Amino acid sequence: EFDVLVIGGGPAGSSAAIYSARKGLNTGIVADRFGGQVADTLAIENFISIKATEGPKLVAQLEEHVKEYDVDVMHNQRAAGLEHVNNQYEITLENGATLKAKSLVLATGARWREMNVPGEQEYRGHGVAYCPHCDGPLFKGKPVAVIGGGNSGIEAAIDLANIVEHVTVLEFADTLRADEVLIRKANSLSNITIIKNAQTTEVLGDGKKVTGLNYTDRVSGESKRLTLAGIFVQIGLIPNTEWLKGSSLELSQFGEILVDAKGATSLEGVYGAGDATNTPFKQIIIAMGSGATASLGAFDYLIRHSEQ
Template sequence: MLGAALEQQLETYLANLREPIELIGTLGDDENSQKTRVLLEEISSLHSMVSASFDGDAKHVPSFEVRRASDHNASVRFAGLPMGHEFTSLVLALLWAGGHPPKVEAEVLEQVKDLDGDFDFEMYFSLSCQNCPDVVQALTLMSIFNPRITATLIEGGAFKDEVEQRQVMAVPAVYLNGAPFANGRMDARDIIAKLDTNADAKAAEKLAGKKPFEVLVVGGGPAGNAAAIYTIRKGFSTGIAAERFGGQVADTMGIENFISVPYTEGPKLVAQMQAHAEEYDIDLIDRVEAQELIPAREAGGMHEVRLTNGASLKARALILTTGARWRQLGVPGEDEYRNKGVAYCPHCDGPLYKGKRVAVIGGGNSGVEAAIDLANIVGHVTLIEFDSQLRADQVLQDKLRSFANVDVITSAQTTEVTGDGSKVTGLTYKNRTTGENHDVALDGVFVQIGLVPNTEWLKQSGLELTRFGEIVIDDKAATNLPGVFAAGDCTTVPYKQIIIAMGEGAKAGLSAFDYLIRTEPADEIAQVYA
């Protein structure tokens, strides 16, 4: 089941167990149950502190519980096989149940332990979803370290009837005490914030005592990471304030054009970026959202960034690297059926549409790559492109047209996503040549039509933006506001690529350094650093 390489890797990890753990399987006569039995027997054979039994009576068949032998409340349940992206989640469950301390901030662990209430979580994941492990691991942590929290982590492909019954059409999908709780990528801090109504106030209080930075980077993607490393290496106090570290890269699956690295994946690259940043004395302020920019009144003065939680951060130089997000269609039905058939991540949600009919909106590289991925999973793909021809690289177009279960429609404007009130049933598009409207019966719609810069919060700041919302910068990454620089996908720099964002971030960092050494601090700043 595991193979020699994974067995050896897991055996090494299990050497860190401090307490005995039990694997309790609930199995049937089906193929997945047999695979689960083999997996549990293989794991138990690797360490004397691990035992496996098969007398469980859980409602999910097959499933298995990982629990501490001395404390059965320190447990978590997997329904289906946690392999692929979730193998690491399984390893962590084994280690944490076995007394190995988690590598999370002590403050987060204390918040988990202090949560007051009875919380029964169920979470659906797919094995190809790169966003799911964060949620799986967060709920595993909470279930093992708080006796009043339980978590059942369900591989959707193994429980298709349940997925259909609950109309789960996007993962990760979390239910709490039987009711929908959240969709999308989250970590333990995000879940705690949804459970603890005072979370924002606590976060703001924690930030209130921070001194002004010499450089504050707003945004934690490739551009922001590069900018911060360059300024900290120049000796300037540097902070990164980010809604989530890694930005959109964390949602990217295969990366094959990052020079010198033939292949990597977004979550892995994000982990490497964060590890690199943590090598320096950079103040990483995660899970905060910028709300307003108050520019300095004079050169050398303090810029202020107000956050949605009520806190403010100040700095002599700002580097804005807030990135971009997927562009929405903006048609009737899109918002109504989000996560009910309207999706934006084919890697995450594609397995939920196995054998079904879906559409991909967008004929650029992202759209055609999504259609290719989905063609290997779903019953049929209809790719709809507004332009008269596809805009993707020719090699991708050739690959797409090699599939017999793909139709391509060009000169088509999607005008509506239709549904039955609970899920998507199709879409309507207008033929831009003839003006005729056409209906397409579908089970899902994947939107891949480009990016929108995350700059709405800057509109009243005096910062120059294009009509598309991009921050206007010069060849040194400077904006029209002295001491404010910008880099990456939120700017006017063409070609939104990871490697370009990193280069632009480095440039912005060097430009901020040049500004600081050539600009005398205002009196108020001199007093702060006196």
């Protein structure tokens, strides 16, 4: 039986495991893919104190740091269910095995919703981007598009307008779903153009990087082309919490794990961290901070609740 079992091996889970092991707690990590989204990231320039690094390099360092401690890392394992049985938690894995723990840190992260059009995968990290806070400065003085006219899309456009030459927002529907105040702000900026009824059909590139995109005007049926250096896809971030839906853990309407300031969820002894939770900002440094918070929360819980 683990004192703390961490589900997820991204920055949030790694940080949670290190904090918990440093408290002398018997700690395990179950990770489908160690490193999580960081493994898919090229340049990282906002991980404070390290001026610039690359995703795979940071993942290797995370793993090395976790290995410094007595943490049982279970690679390539997916959690499929969570149950509370006889005062302890049971995590069922997809392979049928069951792990028992006094407390849990759930840090299964999230994934960006993709456009699923030709060229998107090929140019991912070479012009196709998902995080304006991360990659905005790479497109300084260049034309970019934002796909999606919801709050995150319009926020991204306003953010990028300060940095890039021009932002074209493409919205599939005939109205924007963003808050009125954001739409007003976007409309007031001279280097933002908003195109509605636009269905992106293809990402264009020169074999190395993005050069533009094709979209269909859904009213006229015409096919149109934009010349671009970057495309920010902002059509949703999906938390990896489908596996928790059968449990009694409280999730937001978007499927995010609801946590309080100590990382505590609706179940006693179960903590949440990182992109899988309702944290408003999704970044590596924030995920690591929340992993530390969750483990300190779990420690606090354990010293109050476990009899020796």
